[in-house]
Amino acid sequence: MVNERLSVTLAGVKMDNPVVPASGTFGFGLEMDRYDLNVLGGISLKGTTLEPRYGNPLPRIAETPSGLLNCVGLQNPGIDAFLATKVPALRKVYGGAIIANISGFSLEEYVKCCERASACGDIDIIEVNVSCPNVHGGGMAFGTSAKAAAEVTSAVKKVVKGKPVFIKLSPNVTDIVEIAKACEDAGADGLTLINTLLGMRISLATRKPLLSNRTGGLSGRGIFPVAVRMVWQVAHACSIPVMGCGGVASAQDVIEMMMAGATAVQVGSENLRNPLACKEIIESLPEEMDRLGIGSLTDIIGVA
Amino acid sequence: MIFTVTSNGQAASGTFRMVLSSPEYHGSARGGQFAYILLPGYYLRRPFAISDCGEGWLEIIYCTVGNGTRELSGMAPGTRLDVLADLGHGFDIRATKDAAVLFGGGAGIAPLKLLARELAAAGKKVTAIFGFNRAVDIPEAIMDEIRSSGAEVLIATMDGSAGTKGFVTDALREHGCSFDYWYSCGPLPMMKAVCKAVDCGGQVSMEARMGCGTGICYGCSIMTAKGARRVCKDGPVFDREDIIW
Ligand SMILES: Cc1cc2nc3c(=O)[nH]c(=O)nc-3n(C[C@H](O)[C@H](O)[C@H](O)COP(=O)(O)OP(=O)(O)OC[C@H]3O[C@@H](n4cnc5c(N)ncnc54)[C@H](O)[C@@H]3O)c2cc1C
Ligand SMILES: Cc1cc2nc3c(=O)[nH]c(=O)nc-3n(C[C@H](O)[C@H](O)[C@H](O)COP(=O)(O)O)c2cc1C
Ligand code: FES
Numbered sequence: 120m121v122n123e124r125l126s127v128t129l130a131g132v133k134m135d136n137p138v139v140p141a142s143g144t145f146g147f148g149l150e151m152d153r154y155d156l157n158v159l160g161g162i163s164l165k166g167t168t169l170e171p172r173y174g175n176p177l178p179r180i181a182e183t184p185s186g187l188l189n190c191v192g193l194q195n196p197g198i199d200a201f202l203a204t205k206v207p208a209l210r211k212v213y214g215g216a217i218i219a220n221i222s223g224f225s226l227e228e229y230v231k232c233c234e235r236a237s238a239c240g241d242i243d244i245i246e247v248n249v250s251c252p253n254v255h256g257g258g259m260a261f262g263t264s265a266k267a268a269a270e271v272t273s274a275v276k277k278v279v280k281g282k283p284v285f286i287k288l289s290p291n292v293t294d295i296v297e298i299a300k301a302c303e304d305a306g307a308d309g310l311t312l313i314n315t316l317l318g319m320r321i322s323l324a325t326r327k328p329l330l331s332n333r334t335g336g337l338s339g340r341g342i343f344p345v346a347v348r349m350v351w352q353v354a355h356a357c358s359i360p361v362m363g364c365g366g367v368a369s370a371q372d373v374i375e376m377m378m379a380g381a382t383a384v385q386v387g388s389e390n391l392r393n394p395l396a397c398k399e400i401i402e403s404l405p406e407e408m409d410r411l412g413i414g415s416l417t418d419i420i421g422v423a
Numbered sequence: 424m425i426f427t428v429t430s431n432g433q434a435a436s437g438t439f440r441m442v443l444s445s446p447e448y449h450g451s452a453r454g455g456q457f458a459y460i461l462l463p464g465y466y467l468r469r470p471f472a473i474s475d476c477g478e479g480w481l482e483i484i485y486c487t488v489g490n491g492t493r494e495l496s497g498m499a500p501g502t503r504l505d506v507l508a509d510l511g512h513g514f515d516i517r518a519t520k521d522a523a524v525l526f527g528g529g530a531g532i533a534p535l536k537l538l539a540r541e542l543a544a545a546g547k548k549v550t551a552i553f554g555f556n557r558a559v560d561i562p563e564a565i566m567d568e569i570r571s572s573g574a575e576v577l578i579a580t581m582d583g584s585a586g587t588k589g590f591v592t593d594a595l596r597e598h599g600c601s602f603d604y605w606y607s608c609g610p611l612p613m614m615k616a617v618c619k620a621v622d623c624g625g626q627v628s629m630e631a632r633m634g635c636g637t638g639i640c641y642g643c644s645i646m647t648a649k650g651a652r653r654v655c656k657d658g659p660v661f662d663r664e665d666i667i668w
Pocket of ligand 3: 632633634635636637638639640641642643644653654655656
């Protein structure tokens with residue numbers, strides 16, 4: 120029942136449709152028990168680190184005018200448990216693209232995690248998060264410098280065999296194109312963008328920051344135009360494929376993101392408001408395409 | 424699921440109750456489960472314990488503490504709201520052998536109302552002890568409904584304007600009821616005090632700022648004696664021993 124009008128090929132990985140729940144907003148896949156996961160083009164799993172992590176204390180979530188801040192802080196069972204239990208359990212019920220999202224606090228950690236993930240046949244794509252703003256002295260540093268981002272890219276590319284490596288970029292930079300190009304030159308097979316924007320809320324009652332970590336990553340509908348702008352800039356400057364992410368909440372947003380240059384589109388925070396978001400977006404794509412005179416989604420990638 | 428507000432009114436100072444109905448809803452909530460309500464104009468949903476339910480409807484009891492709950496209190500019958508119902512794991516009534524005490528404070532009375540009805544229907548003896556600041560904070564009509572579902576209701580107020588002066592634990596001491604299990608929902612210090620004062624087993628309902636409410640974002644994880652657990656999905660009800668007080 121695959122609708123070929125929706126299918127895309129992302130760095131050699133064929134997907135039934137371009138819609139992918141974004142890392143951190145869909146657990147390890149099986150947490151979602153409200154619909155058959157096989158409707159999804161791919162699933163980007165919760166960020167995984169070398170060691171197990173509980174993450175930050177509560178509160179980890181704060182509301183914003185059209186989105187939210189989070190400082191979950193990479194809660195995960197560690198790469199070994201992730202590969203031994205989470206990925207195989209998901210593969211048992213899911214046939215689409217499984218994307219492992221890897222985070223690290225040092226070059227060695229990225230390399231070790233990616234090497235182990237590379238050996239796992241159930242993983243189709245490795246997405247390297249160099250942009251998580253939540254962890255002190257961690258991810259942020261890599262994603263905010265072209266040199267550091269390129270170092271991570273070439274180090275993980277050396278150990279990953281037989282599957283594409285996407286680098287997930289931070290928007291908290293002056294020139295995202297420079298960093299994107301540095302990753303491409305270092306051998307990245309693709310780029311995911313954007314991660315969350317650094318933000319803060321203060322409680323008027325306590326006069327203190329709302330989040331335990333004081334700052335958190337801003338996501339949700341409000342960041343959509345920032346994401347579209349960055350995807351457009353990067354997709355036009357690089358020749359590797361882009362997964363667009365940030366504020367996507369409808370089939371129209373998916374189409375706009377693809378017009379900006381995305382080959383696949385991640386849906387993050389909208390899953391938190393509406394657990395059926397991805398399924399409903401995929402279901403409404405054909406009708407929206409008809410309305411806009413789009414024959415096949417691949418026709419519109421980067422047309423803007 | 425889309426629900427329609429059928430009634431919404433003040434129950435006590437700063438406390439309201441709302442009944443929401445939908446033909447698709449079958450009154451399947453257990454005490455302690457919550458409804459996650461999307462308010463127009465707000466990005467995140469708001470969690471509220473389901474305080475009662477039946478075929479086609481559910482009830483919430485809420486305190487106005489911020490912009491969202493204030494707006495909720497002004498919603499007229501006929502307003503349509505997007506609700507995720509019956510989220511999380513509720514209280515386990517099978518843990519009670521013969522007699523249970525329910526300790527509630529403030530908005531914490533909400534899930535205990537439904538729980539009291541379930542326990543009484545299962546033939547257990549139920550005593551509910553509720554703590555408030557002042558007599559004007561007591562939703563009298565709701566207290567009466569809990570009594571008529573078969574529970575004894577005892578009151579404690581901080582200023583002594585109704586019932587026992589002091590905390591729910593003071594009311595327990597004063598009345599000295601016998602029971603083999605307890606349940607609690609309310610401010611953390613209250614639940615902590617109950618834990619200290621009572622030896623037998625019990626369950627508590629925890630609160631956390633939530634993202635998804637459905638277990639996919641890990642925004643509400645607390646560290647328990649059994650490891651990290653999501654308040655929205657693994658809870659909100661936990662065994663007393665699992666909470667690291
Ligand atoms: C499982 C659960 C059950 C609950 N049941 C009830 C109930 O039956 N009756 C009742 O009156 N209240 C209940 N609460 C608390 C209720 O959710 C908050 O009072 C409400 O979300 C406040 O919204 P606001 O817009 O008025 O406040 P604001 O402070 O403006 O809200 C801003 C954000 O913070 C969140 N937030 C604020 N306070 C709390 C809180 N105490 N707990 C969780 N999130 C919060 C809001 O949901 C929102 O995302 C429950 C909370 C949880 C976690
Ligand atoms: C609660 C939460 C947790 C997240 N965790 C991760 C993570 O572990 N790794 C990662 O690369 N991005 C993580 N993100 C970022 C998202 O994947 C996405 O890049 C970002 O939220 C922007 O998309 P959105 O506006 O659609 O949510 C997280 C976002 C949220 C809201
Ligand atoms: S609020 Fe998302 S996991 Fe509990």
